[in-house]
Amino acid sequence: MRYLVVGAAGHGQEVAWSLREELRALGESEAEIAFLDDAVRAGSEVACGLGPVLGGVELARREAARANTRLVMGVGLPRTKAAIVRRLDVPEHVWTPVVHPSAIVGPNVTMGVGTYVGPGAVLTVNVQLGRFVTINTHCLVAHGGVLGDFATLHPDAHLSGDVAIGQGCEVGAGSIVIPGLTVGEWAVLGAGAVAVDHVSGGRTHVGVPARELVRGAVPQRPLPLPLGENQPTRSLTRFLR
Numbered sequence: 465m466r467y468l469v470v471g472a473a474g475h476g477q478e479v480a481w482s483l484r485e486e487l488r489a490l491g492e493s494e495a496e497i498a499f500l501d502d503a504v505r506a507g508s509e510v511a512c513g514l515g516p517v518l519g520g521v522e523l524a525r526r527e528a529a530r531a532n533t534r535l536v537m538g539v540g541l542p543r544t545k546a547a548i549v550r551r552l553d554v555p556e557h558v559w560t561p562v563v564h565p566s567a568i569v570g571p572n573v574t575m576g577v578g579t580y581v582g583p584g585a586v587l588t589v590n591v592q593l594g595r596f597v598t599i600n601t602h603c604l605v606a607h608g609g610v611l612g613d614f615a616t617l618h619p620d621a622h623l624s625g626d627v628a629i630g631q632g633c634e635v636g637a638g639s640i641v642i643p644g645l646t647v648g649e650w651a652v653l654g655a656g657a658v659a660v661d662h663v664s665g666g667r668t669h670v671g672v673p674a675r676e677l678v679r680g681a682v683p684q685r686p687l688p689l690p691l692g693e694n695q696p697t698r699s700l701t702r703f704l705r
């Protein structure tokens with residue numbers, strides 16, 4: 465079998481590495497790996513040495529028609545993944561999922577075409593991943609997690625139990641979503657955010673606890689506290705200036 469990884473940048477090379485490890489674990493040592501990327505010169509080799517770049521993404525249309533060829537999504541950003549899938553419009557069964565052999569995948573976990581699960585990721589039980597979902601290195605998806613098509617968890621993102629991540633969401637590196645929350649479609653959670661409430665679709669939230677990122681907003685000064693019993697102690701007042 466020949467695997468064409470669409471996207472030869474750093475993430476695509478990580479996906480190719482996971483694929484090679486998966487193929488080795490399955491005993492498919494004859495498989496070939498190559499890359500397609502519009503921004504890289506055809507004929508060059510990717511930096512990590514996992515294979516040549518054959519040409520631009522458009523080549524996938526022709527190559528995917530061959531019986532011995534599968535496509536692999538090597539791009540991590542939700543909108544770019546969706547644009548590539550739309551542009552190529554090849555039968556979806558040619559997009560193969562890739563799961564690094566060090567990922568832990570529990571019972572009743574389902575995943576759609578073109579999905580990627582990176583090294584050290586943990587999907588516990590009753591998890592549903594849609595089409596072209598990216599679960600990057602060291603992520604956790606706990607019981608009952610549901611991720612819509614094209615959603616991406618960047619490295620070390622942790623979803624607690626029964627979290628629903630809408631189609632096209634991007635969950636930043638090291639972020640946490642507490643149990644039972646919903647993150648609306650095409651929303652973004654910034655790196656390091658902790659979502660403690662539902663996140664509306666299409667919005668960007670950052671920080672701990674996560675708050676909507678409002679661009680160009682006048683910085684808010686904390687309101688003065690009333691004088692009285694609840695006045696902060698001296699050690700806290702320095703944080704309120």
Ligand SMILES: CC(C)(COP(=O)(O)OP(=O)(O)OC[C@H]1O[C@@H](n2cnc3c(N)ncnc32)[C@H](O)[C@@H]1OP(=O)(O)O)[C@@H](O)C(=O)NCCC(=O)NCCS
Nearest residue numbers: 618619635636637652653654655656657668669670671677
């Ligand atoms: C949240 C995010 C999407 C915003 O990106 P952006 O739209 O380009 O925003 P900017 O960089 O212009 O930052 C806008 C403001 O948000 C702040 N901000 C950006 N990211 C933040 C984050 N993760 N947490 C807290 N504040 C953040 C910036 O400091 C800036 O504040 P200011 O207006 O007071 O200066 C991006 O910073 C982010 O965190 N992306 C996650 C990417 C990731 O995890 N990648 C992993 C790849 S492996």
